[in-house]
Amino acid sequence: MNLSNHSKDALIVINHSVNTALEEDIGTGDVTAASFNNHEIASAQVICREDAVLCGQKWFELAFHKLDPNIEIAWHVNDGGLLHKDITVCTLSGSAQAILTGERTALNFLQTLSGTATKTKTYVDRISGTNVKILDTRKTLPGMRYAQKYAVRCGGGTNHRMGLYDVILIKENHIATAGSVSKAVNEAKQQYPSIKLEVEVENVKQLKEALNTAADVILLDNFSLSELENAVAFTDGKKKLEASGNMTLENIREVAKTGVDFISIGAITKHVQAVDYSMRFKNE
Numbered sequence: 009m010n011l012s013n014h015s016k017d018a019l020i021v022i023n024h025s026v027n028t029a030l031e032e033d034i035g036t037g038d039v040t041a042a043s044f045n046n047h048e049i050a051s052a053q054v055i056c057r058e059d060a061v062l063c064g065q066k067w068f069e070l071a072f073h074k075l076d077p078n079i080e081i082a083w084h085v086n087d088g089g090l091l092h093k094d095i096t097v098c099t100l101s102g103s104a105q106a107i108l109t110g111e112r113t114a115l116n117f118l119q120t121l122s123g124t125a126t127k128t129k130t131y132v133d134r135i136s137g138t139n140v141k142i143l144d145t146r147k148t149l150p151g152m153r154y155a156q157k158y159a160v161r162c163g164g165g166t167n168h169r170m171g172l173y174d175v176i177l178i179k180e181n182h183i184a185t186a187g188s189v190s191k192a193v194n195e196a197k198q199q200y201p202s203i204k205l206e207v208e209v210e211n212v213k214q215l216k217e218a219l220n221t222a223a224d225v226i227l228l229d230n231f232s233l234s235e236l237e238n239a240v241a242f243t244d245g246k247k248k249l250e251a252s253g254n255m256t257l258e259n260i261r262e263v264a265k266t267g268v269d270f271i272s273i274g275a276i277t278k279h280v281q282a283v284d285y286s287m288r289f290k291n292e
Contacts, residue, residue, distance in 0.1 A: 009109045009274070014158075017152060018158075021154045021182065021191075022066055022155070022248065023055060023070065024068040024069060025067065025116075025117075025151065025152070026074060027065055027074070027232055029071070029113045029116065029117070030075075030113050034109060035100070035112050035127035036227045038105075038109040038131060039106075042105070044104050044105040044108065044113060046105050048105060049101070049103065049104065049268065050101070050104035050107055051098070051099065051289070052100050052101075052105075052117070052288060052289045052290060053093070053097075053288055053290060054095070054099075054100070054286070054287050055094060055096055055097065055285065055286050055287075056091040056092075056284070056285055057093060057094065057284035058093050058283060058284050059090070059091065059093055060091045060123075060125075060126045061088065061089070061119040061126045061128075061129050061162060061163050062085050062088065062089050062091050062097060062118075062119035062122055063087050063088070063124065063158070063159040063163070064079070064120070064155070064159070065282075067079075067114070067117035067155065068098075068118050069081055069111045069181060070115045071113045071117065072102075072106060072114055073101070073220070074110075075106040075109055076102055076106035078102055079101070079102030079106060079107065080100065081098055081099070082098060082100075083097070083098045084096055084097060085097055085098075086139065087125075087162050096221070097285070098123065098136070099203055100287075104289075109253070109291075111287050113288075115285050117155070118282070118283075118285055119234060119277060119283050119285050120149075120282055120284035121156070121159040121285040122159070122282075122285075123157050123159075123278060123280050123281050123282045123283050124276060124277055125160070125162040126163065126283060127163070127275070127281065128142065128159070128160050128162075128165040128276045129202070130257060131165070131255075131260060133275060134165035135261055135264040135271070136259055137259055138261075138264040138265065140268060140270065140271055141269070141270075141271075142164070142165040142166060142270075142271055142272075142273060142276070143165065143167070143250065143270050143272040144156070144157060144166075144167055144168055144170040144273070144274075144276055144277055145167050145168060145272050145273070145274045146168075146169070147277055147278040149277070149278075149280065153171065157168055157277075159277075160276060160277065163276075165276065166216060168272060169196055171282060175203065175204045175205075175265055176196050176197075176203050177201060177207075177208070177227070178192045178196060178207040178208060178223075179227075180208060183214075186286065189214050189217045189218050189221065190217055190221055193205065193221040193222060193223050197221075197222045204225075204226060205222065205224050205225075206227055206228040206250070207221065207223040207226060207227065208226075208229050208252075209226055209227065209228060209229065210229050210230070212239070215228070219246055223247065224247070224248065225247065225248045225250055225270075226243070226250070227251075227272075228249055228250065228251050228252070229253050230252075231251065233266060234264040236251055236263065236268060237266045238268070240266055240268060248270070249267075249268045249269050250269065250270040250272055251266070251270070251272075252271070252272045252273075255271055255272075255273045256275075258271070260273075265268060269270070
């Protein structure tokens with residue numbers, strides 16, 4: 009998969025994110041960089057200070073090209089590529105004023121998205137050799153949904169639903185409102201028969217009920233390892249199973265070995281630890 013190939017709609021979202029980020033940082037103008045002549049040319053390089061997975065090239069590039077489309081950026085690693093400590097990620101050349109003004113915004117995107125991609129890869133690596141897919145959730149930073157979902161893919165993970173509109177996910181409060189698992193699933197399927205539907209269950213009784221519905225996937229919420237094993241055996245391949253709840257690097261491999269199809273992890277997008285990048289101007 010070409011990770012840098014964003015759709016037209018995605019490019020609109022990225023464009024909006026970058027515009028918003030630049031606006032909040034620059035405001036009425038960069039009073040620090042204003043002392044530099046706009047025609048003064050500079051060269052700079054971005055260095056990664058730790059092992060990581062690169063993500064965020066398009067956001068990084070737009071942050072500079074919004075200020076000056078003539079800034080040249082040469083990447084030495086592509087999105088999804090592995091970075092080693094002190095590696096030069098890219099070099100820039102162009103207006104010194106524009107590079108100075110866009111530096112923080114561009115690096116903010118790069119460090120955040122690389123952080124999500126890197127964390128995702130740690131979970132993906134932990135379950136290597138199994139057939140389980142690591143899924144993200146909607147627990148993303150506000151306004152950064154597409155960006156973080158893209159970062160998950162860069163880290164080797166798989167996207168769950170993008171939002172409330174593309175997959176039906178019936179959870180405990182929906183079931184409580186409808187009155188039962190069956191009723192909640194049936195009513196949703198009647199209204200949206202062509203949309204993929206997943207239903208969350210919290211115990212064996214609900215699992216048995218869900219197996220007799222039109223649900224495509226059953227989400228096993230906070231099941232113990234033994235309960236997951238029993239659920240997999242009982243389901244016997246009739247439905248796809250997703251495990252969720254309190255997933256950590258310490259227990260995820262054992263969860264994967266139970267035979268579930270998916271494991272969803274909110275931590276890969278909500279617990280963001282930024283990757284350490286720095287930009288250094290080069291003396292000509």
